[in-house]
Amino acid sequence: MEEIARHAGINKALLHYYFRSKEKLYQVIFQREFKRVIGDLSASISPDLNTPQFLQSFISTYMERIRQNPHVIQFMLWEIRSGGENVKKILQEVFSSAEINFTPHRVIERLKQAIKKGEIRRTDPHQLLLSIISLCIYTFVAGPIIQAIFPEIDPLDGSFIRKRKSEIFQLVWHGIKP
Amino acid sequence: MEEIARHAGINKALLHYYFRSKEKLYQVIFQREFKRVIGDLSASISPDLNTPQFLQSFISTYMERIRQNPHVIQFMLWEIRSGGENVKKILQEVFSSAEINFTPHRVIERLKQAIKKGEIRRTDPHQLLLSIISLCIYTFVAGPIIQAIFPEIDPLDGSFIRKRKSEIFQLVWHGIKP
DNA sequence: GTCTATAAGTCGATAGAC
């Protein structure tokens, strides 16, 4: 709290005056940052995009937003590590709020349609979505580990991320096309 | 420290007597648990297995070990969150220790051979390995989040993990075969 | 080796003056 106050140019007492408690401050910021990450993901599930375009758009947008707000992932890891009760509540709040018109369930629906139309082979859409999210997020989660094992790679470098987006799309698209 | 001491049936002072500091205790346990996870992964890169068999064995063994030692992932997340300097040192120690004859570099070599023989299409092996690891680990990392969004799924349930192993293999294998 | 007691420090929160 002292460090945050210092960065804000105030002191601890005033920080508590504004946010009541550390917990409350944390929840407000977490929710705000999370919305920034998933905010414009709804464009990916527009009916104007065919399935490979949807995939490419989703992967690219999602990774871009995470790259711009890397602390959101840290927040999530922290939440998960401490039981996950808090994060459950916050996610449910965000996904049911009117201002966010993107939900994981809408992605599932998009995938189901693609399967029904025969655009991708028959797969469990939940498993597929989990795979896509895993591929997008984990690069950022494991940054320091990747660098420890392969010093020649910089996982947060712009050109690596660009390459990574393309690789993820190739792998998934080849993996699910009929 | 007090909680650990209580579980061990001793008290704080004795715990410090044995391990000198909290930091030292943590490093010893982290290293031991991490070795348990990657210990028998070397069987996957045996020359007796063809490429799909290698893939299936690696995915299955890795996920099984994580499932049995879920706290190792928590340790890693903690380390990463706090800068990652510690985890770099520990990983380098483990992978260069004589008792562990598995390294990420050997997996890279295995993948390069498969590409050269034309068993899988031309891809960056580092990217591919990162993808496989992402897919295996993230299910466990995101457990509570998955459950928050899809209450009908239990990501740590045995039958889900079994299904997941198969899905990951299918996705990756279809994604990289020529 | 094993314990009790406590030193020494950190951090969230609040009292109270202005």
Add this chain to the structure above:
DNA sequence: GTCTATCGACTTATAGAC
């Protein structure tokens, strides 16, 4: 609204008796 000063709870680590 904004500050200083401080309380109170908690945690790692060690001193010292046995």
